[in-house]
Amino acid sequence: MDLLTPSIGNLFWTAVVFILLLALLAKFAWSPILSAVRERENNIQDALNQAKLARQEMSQLKEDNERILREAKLERDAILKEAREMKDKIVNDAKDVAKVEGEKMIANAKASIQTEKNAAMADIKNQIGTLSVSIAENILKQKLDNNEAQTALVENLINKSNLN
Template identity: 70%
Template sequence: MGLLENFSSGLFIIQSVIFLILLFVLGKFAWKPILTALNEREVSIQDAINQAKLAKEEVANLKADNERIIREAKAERDAILKEARELKDKIVGEAKDLAKSEGDKMIEQAKQSINAEKNAAMADIKNQIGSLSVEIAETILKQKLDNADAHNALVEKIINKSNLN
C-alpha cells in the first residue's frame, strides 16, 4: 500500500499543480476577458434599460402632447363651428330683414299703384258721369225748351240767380 499511497499522493500533488497552473492560465487569459465581457454586457444592458426609460418618458411626453394638440384642435373646431353658426344666424337674419324690407316696399308700391289706378278710375268715372250728366241735361233741356216761352223763362231764371250771387 505504500506505493499506492505514494502514487495517490503524487497524483494529488500533480493534479493540484495542474489545477493551479490551469487557474493561473484561466486567470491570465480567460477571467479578465470574461469579466470584461460581463462588465461590458452589464453596461450595455444598463444603457438599454436607461434608453428604454428615456423612450418610455418620450412616449409619455408625446402622448401628453398629442392629447394637448387634440384638445386644442377640438377647442378650435368648436370655436369655428360657433363662429359659423353665428355667421349663419347673422346672414339668415339679414336675409329675413332684407326680405321683409323688400316685401314692405312691394306692398307699398302695390298700394300706391292701387291708389293711382283707383284715382284714375274715379277720374274716369267722374268724366263719364259728367259727360252723361251733360248729355242728360242737354236732352232734357231740348225737350223742355222746344217752345220759346220755356226757353225765355229759363234764361231769366238763370240771370236772376247769377245777379243774386
C-alpha cells in the same frame, strides 16, 4: 473498483494541476472574462437606460399629440361656431333686406294703386259729368220744345239769380 477509488498521489497531482490551472486562468483568463462581463453588464444597463428614455420620450410625444389634437378640436369648434354665426348674420341681413325691399314694393304698389284709383275716379267723374250734361241736355230739349216753356225757364233763372 480500483478505478473508482482514487489514490493519494492521484489526488495530489490532480489538485496541483487544478491549482495551476486556476493560477493560469486567474492570470490570463479571469481578467478578460470579468472585463467582458462588466462591459456586457454596462452595455445592458445603457440599453435599459436608453429604453427607459425612449419610453419617456414616447410618453411625452403621446401627450403632445393628444394636446395638439385637443387644441385642433377646439380650433375646429371655434371655426365652426364662427361660421354658424356668420351664416346666421348673413341670413338675418338677407331677411332684413328682403323685408325692407318687400315693404318698399308694397308701398310702391299701394301708391300705384292709389294713383290709378284717383285717375279712375277722375275719369268716372268726367264721364258722369258728361253723361249728366248729356242727360240734362236731352231732358231740357224735351221740356223746352215750345217757346212758352223756354220763356218760363229763363224768367225762373233770372228770379233765382236776383235772390242770391
